[in-house]
Amino acid sequence: MVNRLRLGTDERRAQLLGLGLRLFNERAYDAISIDDIAAAAGISKGLLYHYFSSKHVFYVETVKVAAEELIARTRAPDELPPEQKLTRALDGYLDYVEQNSRAFLTLMRSGVGVDAEVSEVMERTRRALIKRIVEQGLGLGAPRPILRVALRAWIGFVEGASLDWLEHRDVPRVELRALLASALANALQTAGVP
Amino acid sequence: MVNRLRLGTDERRAQLLGLGLRLFNERAYDAISIDDIAAAAGISKGLLYHYFSSKHVFYVETVKVAAEELIARTRAPDELPPEQKLTRALDGYLDYVEQNSRAFLTLMRSGVGVDAEVSEVMERTRRALIKRIVEQGLGLGAPRPILRVALRAWIGFVEGASLDWLEHRDVPRVELRALLASALANALQTAGVP
Incomplete structure (x- = not known):
């Protein structure tokens, strides 16, 4: 949660994409939910949607x-x-x-x-x-x-x-x-x- | 409609698949509806669903x-x-x-x-x-x-x-x-x- 406050928009986006690369390599697309991604990033689902409008995006x-x-x-x-x-x-x-x-x-x-x-x-x-x-x-x-x-x-x-x-x-x-x-x-x- | 009465199950299925090959080659997948397929085959939508449960199938x-x-x-x-x-x-x-x-x-x-x-x-x-x-x-x-x-x-x-x-x-x-x-x-x- 400390991260959440400190990261700028670009950094946050890059961090999320890095996390996504790891998640999509570890598990099947269907086995990963928006909730999982938000939880792994330590941010709210709402904030995740602020960066990416859907799992597919x-x-x-x-x-x-x-x-x-x-x-x-x-x-x-x-x-x-x-x-x-x-x-x-x-x-x-x-x-x-x-x-x-x-x-x-x-x-x-x-x-x-x-x-x-x-x-x-x-x-x-x-x-x-x-x-x-x-x-x-x-x-x-x-x-x-x-x-x-x-x-x-x-x-x-x-x-x-x-x-x-x-x-x-x-x-x-x-x-x-x-x-x-x-x-x-x-x-x-x-x-x-x- | 004469065809509809005369064709057996396998023949009908083969006819529909032949038609599908032609349609999917002529137009984009998204531009073809189940209605289009049924109309092109001269059969009802219900009969088409009898053979194939969805457009994707x-x-x-x-x-x-x-x-x-x-x-x-x-x-x-x-x-x-x-x-x-x-x-x-x-x-x-x-x-x-x-x-x-x-x-x-x-x-x-x-x-x-x-x-x-x-x-x-x-x-x-x-x-x-x-x-x-x-x-x-x-x-x-x-x-x-x-x-x-x-x-x-x-x-x-x-x-x-x-x-x-x-x-x-x-x-x-x-x-x-x-x-x-x-x-x-x-x-x-x-x-x-x-």
Whole structure:
């Protein structure tokens, strides 16, 4: 309750979203009520509604935060050589989905709470990752159509692989990373990138 | 109304599902009411409810029919050489998603109506396609983990590519098919399949 008095609006919002990320990763969307969230945050339901008008709105906002975090975690220092950059980016991705595996699996399986709005956040995130590969990885402006398709396809490859990897947990990370890197190299080559 | 008297239960059900596939491909899920479906079928709302207890149940059943159709369309004659088999299967897939592009895009983007149940149908379909590649394409029993991951990843690749292809329609089908085939060959090779 001391916190309640001290936190500013932005801080409170950020604190709630951080809490939401943890809750949605620990339990199913349906198993979490607005009361649970308010109780976990140590605030009243009324105050929670002041920040987020519904559980679904709250969920969408946590997905946006998660997407930003994923984009940040897959950013590799510019000065690294291309191959190391890719390794670093893939590790960042795999670390993140591993640490948030339940939330990631729910999201990918269109678990309850996933709708067109959440899906749009996901697609926007994929576009941001593709843009980074094109501009920073390949040093191109806009990709030609076949390259754009190839990169969107590769993102699907990474997601499909991650889903299966997290579900079964019987493939060493280093083998998975090699599979993802090889698929990217092959997709680029097929799309005519030298 | 003549039809109404003549059709048996199974025929009526099949007719309704065929109609559903068409309707969900023409219009958004939210833009279709139970009344629209009944009217299009020339039956009463009561009779429609006799077959499907809600619009969502009806939608899930149409997705199941679509999944079976997709599995059938991607089946290539056993006597074809492997490469031609793959070409045939990929063409079957691309034909199907092209003919049902609106429904496919909605499904993949978790449009309204897509939930954990629909998602489970989609995942089951992916598993059936992977099983066929493993057993009939590669002549193996169960895949080793890395091969299973690689094939699940490749299905994600095909879906990602199809989504982008249908959204932009600026890549010739033959180039797309070559991209998909190359990605499969590379994934198999990386997974240690000779």
